Amino acid sequence: MKLDGKIPAGSLAEKWTKYRSTVSLVAPHNKMRLEVIVIGSGLAGASAAATLGELGYNVKCFTFHDSPRRAHSIAAQGGINAAKNYRNDGDSVYRLFYDTIKGGDYRAREANVHRLAEVSTSIIDQCVAQGVPFAREYGGLLDTRSFGGTQVQRTFYAKGQTGQQLLIGAYQALSRQISLGKVKMYNRHEMLDLVTIDGKARGIIARNLVSGKLERFGAHAVVLATGGYGNVFYLSTNAMNCNVTAAWRTVRRGALMANPCFTQIHPTCIPVSGDYQSKLTLMSESLRNDGRVWVPKKQEDAQAIREGRKKGNDIPEADRDYFLERKYPAFGNLVPRDVASRASKSMCDAGFGVAPTGLAVFMDFSAAIERYGRSRASSLGLANADKATIRALGEKVIDEKYDNLFAMYEKITGENAKKMPMKIYPAVHYTMGGLWVDYNLETNIPGLFATGECNFSDHGANRLGASALMQGLADGYFVLPYTIGTFLANEIKTPTIDTNAPEFAAVESETRARLLGFLSVNGKQSVESFHRRLGRIMWEYCGMARNAEGLAKARKMIQELYEEFKADVFVPGQLEEFNPELEKAMRVADFMELGELMIVDALNRNESCGGHFRTEYQTEEGEAQRNDEEYAYVAAWEYKGIGQEPVMHREDLVFDVVKPTSRSYK
Amino acid sequence: MKITLKVWRQKDSADKGRFETYTLNNVSEHMSFLEMFDVLNEELIQKKEVPVAFEHDCREGICGACSMVINGRPHGPMQGTTTCQLHMRHFNDGDTIVVEPFRARAFPVLRDLVVDRSAFDRIIQSGGFISVNTGQAQDANAIPVNRDAAEASFSAAACIGCGACVAACPNASAMLFVSAKTAHLNLLPQGQIEAKRRVQAMVKQMDGEGFGNCSNVTACEAECPKEISVKNIAKLNRDYAGSVMGSEVEV
Numbered sequence: 001m002k003l004d005g006k007i008p009a010g011s012l013a014e015k016w017t018k019y020r021s022t023v024s025l026v027a028p029h030n031k032m033r034l035e036v037i038v039i040g041s042g043l044a045g046a047s048a049a050a051t052l053g054e055l056g057y058n059v060k061c062f063t064f065h066d067s068p069r070r071a072h073s074i075a076a077q078g079g080i081n082a083a084k085n086y087r088n089d090g091d092s093v094y095r096l097f098y099d100t101i102k103g104g105d106y107r108a109r110e111a112n113v114h115r116l117a118e119v120s121t122s123i124i125d126q127c128v129a130q131g132v133p134f135a136r137e138y139g140g141l142l143d144t145r146s147f148g149g150t151q152v153q154r155t156f157y158a159k160g161q162t163g164q165q166l167l168i169g170a171y172q173a174l175s176r177q178i179s180l181g182k183v184k185m186y187n188r189h190e191m192l193d194l195v196t197i198d199g200k201a202r203g204i205i206a207r208n209l210v211s212g213k214l215e216r217f218g219a220h221a222v223v224l225a226t227g228g229y230g231n232v233f234y235l236s237t238n239a240m241n242c243n244v245t246a247a248w249r250t251v252r253r254g255a256l257m258a259n260p261c262f263t264q265i266h267p268t269c270i271p272v273s274g275d276y277q278s279k280l281t282l283m284s285e286s287l288r289n290d291g292r293v294w295v296p297k298k299q300e301d302a303q304a305i306r307e308g309r310k311k312g313n314d315i316p317e318a319d320r321d322y323f324l325e326r327k328y329p330a331f332g333n334l335v336p337r338d339v340a341s342r343a344s345k346s347m348c349d350a351g352f353g354v355a356p357t358g359l360a361v362f363m364d365f366s367a368a369i370e371r372y373g374r375s376r377a378s379s380l381g382l383a384n385a386d387k388a389t390i391r392a393l394g395e396k397v398i399d400e401k402y403d404n405l406f407a408m409y410e411k412i413t414g415e416n417a418k419k420m421p422m423k424i425y426p427a428v429h430y431t432m433g434g435l436w437v438d439y440n441l442e443t444n445i446p447g448l449f450a451t452g453e454c455n456f457s458d459h460g461a462n463r464l465g466a467s468a469l470m471q472g473l474a475d476g477y478f479v480l481p482y483t484i485g486t487f488l489a490n491e492i493k494t495p496t497i498d499t500n501a502p503e504f505a506a507v508e509s510e511t512r513a514r515l516l517g518f519l520s521v522n523g524k525q526s527v528e529s530f531h532r533r534l535g536r537i538m539w540e541y542c543g544m545a546r547n548a549e550g551l552a553k554a555r556k557m558i559q560e561l562y563e564e565f566k567a568d569v570f571v572p573g574q575l576e577e578f579n580p581e582l583e584k585a586m587r588v589a590d591f592m593e594l595g596e597l598m599i600v601d602a603l604n605r606n607e608s609c610g611g612h613f614r615t616e617y618q619t620e621e622g623e624a625q626r627n628d629e630e631y632a633y634v635a636a637w638e639y640k641g642i643g644q645e646p647v648m649h650r651e652d653l654v655f656d657v658v659k660p661t662s663r664s665y666k
Numbered sequence: 667m668k669i670t671l672k673v674w675r676q677k678d679s680a681d682k683g684r685f686e687t688y689t690l691n692n693v694s695e696h697m698s699f700l701e702m703f704d705v706l707n708e709e710l711i712q713k714k715e716v717p718v719a720f721e722h723d724c725r726e727g728i729c730g731a732c733s734m735v736i737n738g739r740p741h742g743p744m745q746g747t748t749t750c751q752l753h754m755r756h757f758n759d760g761d762t763i764v765v766e767p768f769r770a771r772a773f774p775v776l777r778d779l780v781v782d783r784s785a786f787d788r789i790i791q792s793g794g795f796i797s798v799n800t801g802q803a804q805d806a807n808a809i810p811v812n813r814d815a816a817e818a819s820f821s822a823a824a825c826i827g828c829g830a831c832v833a834a835c836p837n838a839s840a841m842l843f844v845s846a847k848t849a850h851l852n853l854l855p856q857g858q859i860e861a862k863r864r865v866q867a868m869v870k871q872m873d874g875e876g877f878g879n880c881s882n883v884t885a886c887e888a889e890c891p892k893e894i895s896v897k898n899i900a901k902l903n904r905d906y907a908g909s910v911m912g913s914e915v916e917v
Contacts, residue, residue, distance in 0.1 A: 140810030
């Protein structure tokens with residue numbers, strides 16, 4: 001198989017503009033006859049479904065949630081990047097493009113990333129017009145803040161709930177198209193397989209999660225906007241129901257999975273507290289605008305804190321090691337996520353961790369509270385304000401900026417992070433890998449498209465903060481609605497897809513057999529217990545640090561675990577009823593298969609880049625050691641079935657504009 | 667901690683339903699309420715019994731999926747907290763806790779603690795949006811928005827659509843939900859154009875879905891996990907009156 005990225009010719013800055021002017025179009029009267037299935041209603045799915053509906057296509061949109069408003073995009077906190085340069089701080093499309101390519105450790109396609117940076121500005125315009133209540137300054141204009149890996153302030157935000165507000169904007173646009181009859185919404189429907197006819201994606205088999213019945217849906221094209229696969233680690237910042245099943249079933253039908261080992265570990269999450277724990281909660285990267293990350297300089301202080309004999313506030317300034325500021329003076333606390341995560345881990349591994357488990361570092365807001373307090377006191381004319389007044393004023397500013405985040409932290413931990421430093425530790429957050437797509441966002445299966453976190457295309461080996469929201473909405477509002485025309489323009493003579501076709505019947509009966517298979521095992525262990533065990537293997541051997549020996553061991557462990565699962569899982573209830581355990585069983589089985597592929601990919605990539613850190617490949621200072629000679633490529637995997645070796649297809653990455661260099665934030 | 671749970675079990679919407687009692691002996695104070703249900707379900711599965719169905723997803727208080735009535739209060743006893751963010755440290759060893767689904771005519775029970783809240787989606791579809799197609803927008807800073815208006819709009823837009831307001835209301839009214847959306851959009855200049863049509867259409871849909879009327883009990887505000895203010899209801903009433911009496915708009 002030859003992978004063709006279909007990148008348009010011409011200079012980087014002109015590619016997208018030229019493409020848009022020359023891409024095949026579908027006339028309005030033909031759009032009215034064409035049907036598109038969109039799976040998922042998060043930022044990427046809802047924005048695509050709404051925009052395709054506006055253009056005149058007939059859209060069927062699916063979500064397993066009870067409402068399209070609940071997708072996990074809603075939990076994104078900090079913000080969305082756009083090269084508006086409203087701050088006059090030297091931002092530009094090129095700079096956003098450059099930061100993203102560099103942030104991704106030179107493992108993303110230049111053309112895709114440049115397009116993303118170009119459309120970023122339109123996203124903000126669109127969202128404001130929809131009524132997204134972004135933060136504003138007193139003059140009524142939009143406010144911005146900084147995020148990791150950048151030296152400009154290009155991140156637009158709505159307190160710590162930016163994802164929620166953007167998703168509600170997309171949900172409202174979607175709701176409007178539903179009311180106009182252009183989108184038919186299927187809530188509580190989960191895609192379980194893809195149906196192809198003559199090699200083209202023509203429909204899906206979905207399970208109605210209320211009745212439990214399998215249903216068939218046909219369309220001229222299928223768009224997957226199903227998010228990432230971070231839950232393969234069990235504990236992650238993803239929602240409980242995030243899963244890889246829809247995407248993975250297309251891989252089982254021949255779609256390629258690209259760079260699956262590229263997973264993002266977010267540096268600032270609330271640390272694990274117990275075995276019963278079901279998920280981890282993120283503390284937004286935006287907090288690193290004002291939070292200073294540190295551990296005690298002396299191991300005995302760290303130990304005293306772990307044992308509860310001392311508190312963070314007891315450690316004097318001189319005995320604190322602000323290790324990010326020390327190691328990376330140019331970016332300080334705002335280094336990219338992979339760099340910050342590894343630095344925190346190495347401090348904890350060296351015995352400086354501050355939670356009872358030894359796995360936490362401090363993030364401290366006292367300096368910011370004092371700075372803001374003084375500034376506010378000065379603007380109020382309180383020249384001789386005492387310390388307590390300054391602190392109170394400063395805390396108020398912190399509330400205005402991060403309101404819900406501090407409240408959330410207190411709910412979970414019972415501690416007030418304005419009075420004592422927050423404890424944080426890295427956790428799985430996002431997956432840069434995903435379905436392989438070309439410039440049109442089309443997978444190698446004609447008519448099957450993938451958008452948002454579900455595809456692999458824009459973030460390379462590490463995603464910068466506030467770029468996931470940007471990519472989801474870029475794909476859905478401004479890219480896919482054009483690029484899908486390249487496929488649909490040739491389908492205007494194709495009649496409505498008949499779901500009575502034998503291809504639908506065959507896939508439906510395979511799906512039914514698979515589901516009944518889970519129910520018939522009648523073993524002793526719960527699905528959840530298998531998921532936890534899978535997660536522990538993945539985190540231990542394919543998490544923040546990996547090596548060949550551990551990966552090889554983990555691969556065997558997963559194979560054994562999967563066999564045990566098939567022999568001893570217990571799934572209660574019936575197929576044709578409301579049955580959450582059955583939903584989970586299928587998802588966990590798919591995570592097992594994906595988990596093994598991630599390990600194969602991690603083993604293949606004999607270098608460290610971005611979120612993929614192989615301990616064998618590091619510099620003397622412990623930074624990631626890339627190998628551009630041998631690994632400047634996308635590894636797109638063809639799945640060959642259980643027990644078979646997957647086959648890798650290479651797409652070489654060509655850098656015409658940016659010369660890959662050692663990535664320094666010092 | 668030892669906790670006794672009286673949980674509503676109902677096979678489907680046709681089933682009459684009943685309370686079942688379960689006892690958990692090892693509940694940690696650091697667990698969330700839903701993690702306690704995970705433990706309960708694991709025990710039920712070990713006994714080959716059917717686990718309790720409950721709605722949940724993000725477990726960080728923002729998706730709006732979780733929906734239990736705990737000891738008679740939607741999302742339990744803590745102010746401004748969803749069930750998923752409610753931790754067991756707020757309960758005592760030996761407590762008996764009664765857990766029911768959100769109850770309202772417009773929210774039929776699907777199974778156990780899971781209810782159908784699609785009526786909320788239909789209300790939004792009736793007018794809870796600004797009619798702008800992708801690509802039609804002008805530059806974002808071309809519309810300055812008064813900072814206080816933006817803040818007030820944001821506060822209303824923080825609604826997570828969980829339905830606790832309906833469950834808390836003796837009339838099962840959806841006024842807090844509807845008013846949060848109308849306030850979010852009507853407070854912004856972008857939302858002004860359709861404001862009159864919006865309030866009429868959404869109120870009409872709300873009535874059609876079988877939600878009750880507002881009689882100013884304000885339990886909705888007290889139980890709202892996002893602390894949405896009942897001032898939004900007052901604004902909705904004003905906007906509605908202005909729409910039906912002082913204008914030509916009719917839905």
